[in-house]
Amino acid sequence: MDNMCTDELDAESAQQLDLAERELKAALIFAKFSSTSYSAGNLQRATDARSKAKAVCASAERRLAVRGADHVRPHSVKLIWKEVQSALEDLPALRFGSRVNRAGS
DSSP: OHHHHHHHHHHHHHHHHHHHHHHHHHHHHHHHHHHHHHHTTOHHHHHHHHHHHHHHHHHHHHHHHHHOOGGGSOHHHHHHHHHHHHHHHHSOOOOOOOOOOOTTO
């Protein structure tokens, strides 16, 4: 019975790891879309995509934290994680100031 519980935990860990890896890939897509949108001048889409990238990345981080220590993560997950973090850091700062329309200006 103890061996069966261990197998179930391993299967659950593998599933969580797979989901985290998929989330990181999605986060990378959102980060790249944000950069492309910013370059095209579409600040709203850039902001939305950045927000989604960060949310999906946070979800993946929670899954990986539940799974255990950093040293048990496969190399592929570590590479995707670094790529996502780099892509998010490379995004330009998007600041929206209040726009004031002045009559006669």
